[in-house]
Amino acid sequence: MRYSVPNRKKFVIVTSHTGFVRISLSFGVSLVPIFSFGEDNILQNINLPSIQEITYKILGFGFPHFPYGRWYSAIPNATKITVVVGKPIEVPLIGTPTDEEVKYYHKLYFDNLRELFEKYKKEAGFEDSELVYI
Numbered sequence: 184m185r186y187s188v189p190n191r192k193k194f195v196i197v198t199s200h201t202g203f204v205r206i207s208l209s210f211g212v213s214l215v216p217i218f219s220f221g222e223d224n225i226l227q228n229i230n231l232p233s234i235q236e237i238t239y240k241i242l243g244f245g246f247p248h249f250p251y252g253r254w255y256s257a258i259p260n261a262t263k264i265t266v267v268v269g270k271p272i273e274v275p276l277i278g279t280p281t282d283e284e285v286k287y288y289h290k291l292y293f294d295n296l297r298e299l300f301e302k303y304k305k306e307a308g309f310e311d312s313e314l315v316y317i
Contacts, residue, residue, distance in 0.1 A: 194223065194300070196293075198316045204289045211276025214288065216269035216296040220307035224262040226250040265307040269299040 207214050228250050235245035252259045272295060274288055293316060300314045 192312050193315055194312060195315045195317060196296075198289075198293055201285050201289050204285050204292060205280055207274050208277045208280040208284060208288060211274060213271035213273050214292045215271045216292060216299050218267050218269075218296060218300050218303070220265040220267070220304070220309050221262050222264055225259045225264070226252050227260075263308075265303070267299055267303045267307070269295050 204214065206212075228248055231247065234247070238244070238246040251257070253261070272288070272291055277284060297314055297316075304310055304312055
């Protein structure tokens with residue numbers, strides 16, 4: 184939420200989370216890359232990055248957050264959202280995956296997500312946009 188700003192030029196995705204890959208490997212369930220163009224325009228958030236960074240370091244989450252939509256209310260903004268779904272990434276069933284296995288499939292997932300983004304960004308109306316991983 185800290186990095187989500189209604190900005191048609193840059194989509195920021197936090198890639199440090201690996202639990203979904205570990206669970207996928209633990210159960211042998213495919214990973215499916217999905218991207219929603221325009222999703223970050225549904226709600227906005229107050230933008231106080233320096234304060235939110237400090238509170239993130241102290242509390243483990245950035246504060247203050249105040250997601251708002253139309254008329255500064257909880258009503259979402261009317262916006263077009265284009266959802267694209269990539270090909271499933273088959274993963275083996277590994278009861279307890281190693282960190283190396285998780286890293287491999289994590290990278291594979293985000294590589295496929297980037298390909299999906301690049302393939303459909305023009306069609307979705309975001310041809311000048313970029314996908315940024317942090």
